[in-house]
Amino acid sequence: MATIKDVAKMAGVSTTTVSHVINKTRFVAKETEEAVQHAIKTLKYSPSAVARSLKVNTTKSIGMIVTTSEAPYFAEIIHAVEEHCYRQGYSLFLCNTQNDPEKIKNHLEMLAKKRVDGLLVMCSEYTQTSLDLLSNFSDVPMVVMDWGPNGDTDIIDDNSFTGGYLATKYLIDCGHQKIGIIAGELSKTTARTRYEGFEKAMKEAHLSINKNWVTEGYFEPEDGYECMNKILNQTALPTAVFCCNDVMALGAISAITEKGLRVPDDISLIGYDNIHSSRFYAPPLTTIHQSKSRLGAQAVNLLFERISQKDNENLPQSQSRIDIHPELVIRKSVKILS
Structure with a gap:
């Protein structure tokens, strides 16, 4: 050679x-x-x-730390980030943590050894331990995106309250009054605000919320399946259910089908996120769209901006905000009641 x-x-x-x-x-x-x-x-x-x-003094590479790359929503964001990096001539090192502090520590040390130009951290929630670990790498340009109100991180405002309201109001506009919800963990910011949007729409329409139709999951298809079965085991059933993400809606469809019922003829469903596969569900899922490609591109551009400012100590690094505006996507999983 x-x-x-x-x-x-x-x-x-x-x-x-x-x-x-x-x-x-x-x-x-x-x-x-x-x-x-x-x-x-x-x-x-x-x-x-x-x-x-x-x-x-550059490796033309950045590191990305995520909770998991398996969840379809995060997988699509990661794809957008990788594509944007590629177009800018950068390589991407992807690290999954499963919120394990030891993994976060090891990944950060590995990325530091590889001399990445910057670090993009995108998790749904943060523990104080993980935030403390990130603060030890302050010499590396970093964008720490958070869906929660942490004072030390950048913010992704996905307007979940508005999205939850839009989903529920659409069901109401379609004539549904008996509406259930399969929410995420209500102790988490994203799940709680989507539920609060659901509450507002129900209150505006003067509709009562049946607590037997309010369930919590972990944003996985298994949770949608189990939560839907809990609702189906009730004596009285809702005519529609708001699933707070698309993969839980997939599990809910499976549970409804196993009971010999059909979507939307017997129970209507609306999801959230508009992941790529939701259009291929049976039936295609009505859902709330969030632009993963725009989010990924904005996060990477913010990181590139910080990399370019690295040597200018006179420029303070202020907290930044990325706004995502939810939009209703109408398909075939919601029945219009006469």
Whole structure:
């Protein structure tokens, strides 16, 4: 394998000149540059990425820490982040933590050793332990996106209250008055605000909330299945159910089908997130859309901005905010009652 010394020898120049040609760090005469490029091509020389990063003080890579990449919603955000990085010439190191502080610590140390230019942290909730670990890496440009009101992090305002209200109001506008909800953990910010939007729409329509039709899950299909079965085991059934994410709606559809009932003829369903697969459910799911691609791109652009400001200590790093505006997507899982 050819080395930079081999290139320099063939081109009749110093290794320093070869380095300047490769990294474009100093003016080199056209004839000299052509000789170096010819030697590189002839010898099929490939510069060491590590050595080059030491020269130009950048690795053109960023790290991303997430709770899990398995959840469809996060998977689509990760895809958007990776695509945006690729277009900017950056590589992405993805780390799953499952909210384990030991994993977070090990991943942070690994990313620091790899000399990533910046770090994007995107978890649904944070513990104080994980926030303390992140604060120890303050010398690395970082964007810590949070769906909750933490004072030390950047904020993703997904307007969950508005989304929960939109979903429930659509069911009401379609003539439904007996409405249940499969919520996430109501102790968590996102789940609680979606439920509060549900409450507001029901209150505005002067409809009572049947506590037997209010269930909590963990945003997984198994939870949708189990929660829907709890509702189906009641003597009186709702005509519609608001599932606070699409994968729980998938589990709910399975439970309804197993009981010999049909969506939407017997029970209507509306989901949340508009993940890619929701349009292929049986029936295609009416849901609340959140733009994962826009969120991913905005988060990466914010990180690039902080990377570019890294050497300017006079620029304070202020808390930033990314707004996501929910939109109703109407498909075929909600029946219009006459």
